Amino acid sequence: MLPMSTASPVPDFVRLFRADPYRFEFGAHSSDFPWFTLASGPDMALARRAGLLAAHPDRHLPWTPAAAAVLDGLLDWFDDDRVRPLRGRGREGLARLAGLWEPDVVLLRRDPAGEFRMIGGCVCDPSSWDPAAKLGLRVAEIHAPVPGLNEQLGGRIQGFLDRLPEDTVICRENWGLAAVPDRNLHPEVPRGRLGPNTSPDSAWLRVEHQAFRALPGVQGLVFVIWLTVHPLQEVLETPGVAPLFRRHLETMPPAVAEYKGLAAARETLLRRL
Numbered sequence: 001m002l003p004m005s006t007a008s009p010v011p012d013f014v015r016l017f018r019a020d021p022y023r024f025e026f027g028a029h030s031s032d033f034p035w036f037t038l039a040s041g042p043d044m045a046l047a048r049r050a051g052l053l054a055a056h057p058d059r060h061l062p063w064t065p066a067a068a069a070v071l072d073g074l075l076d077w078f079d080d081d082r083v084r085p086l087r088g089r090g091r092e093g094l095a096r097l098a099g100l101w102e103p104d105v106v107l108l109r110r111d112p113a114g115e116f117r118m119i120g121g122c123v124c125d126p127s128s129w130d131p132a133a134k135l136g137l138r139v140a141e142i143h144a145p146v147p148g149l150n151e152q153l154g155g156r157i158q159g160f161l162d163r164l165p166e167d168t169v170i171c172r173e174n175w176g177l178a179a180v181p182d183r184n185l186h187p188e189v190p191r192g193r194l195g196p197n198t199s200p201d202s203a204w205l206r207v208e209h210q211a212f213r214a215l216p217g218v219q220g221l222v223f224v225i226w227l228t229v230h231p232l233q234e235v236l237e238t239p240g241v242a243p244l245f246r247r248h249l250e251t252m253p254p255a256v257a258e259y260k261g262l263a264a265a266r267e268t269l270l271r272r273l
Contacts, residue, residue: 009209017244021251031171036077062135063091067120070220103226110219125183147255164214198265203232
């Protein structure tokens, strides 16, 4: 496995794939994982994030002035003296938070029509999407490129966000495949792609551990994404996982497989499972 922070979430691969055919599902659940806990000290993961933000703030640190109040609401959830000086610092405060806290975060706020829009964030480990291009968009607009997602889950997602309880963290997981173990898969970063020669021992499973928390005092919420990356072959050696993963690959709609970047590799992966 790739080295991960000792504080990183641990995937439940059986729950991730389940026994059902592939479909979009929200799969939200409560969690007592300490999401809003800063790293105990400097490490390579945090240094990498700081380097990305210094080199490409336009890619990884989208911001609007409306995000300042939501960021300060987020900072209130950290019981750590290192956070206090970040309040009122706006985008600079968010960049400094990224040097202390490992996951990515998207900040959303209700617009006058009552819909949540992305108003800022720090996303150093995007899975083939451009955070800056989503700035200002409604949630449904952010999800529009995903084939069938809004049709199947759009109403449920909107209702979930509208009713997100206060003082509770709600979590879910999402997965994808990549040809490289790199964490930062921003569209502008050159990298290898999955293809006909991809096999389980040359692919990597990306698991997004996602968390949602309401910030009612500022009409906002935070969407946290903590990425973990795992060699696919090792994941498939977990008892019970290989047949579940195969079922997902077999039943994934072609448009979804294309969107996820694994259409060209699917036949070979299925043959070698």
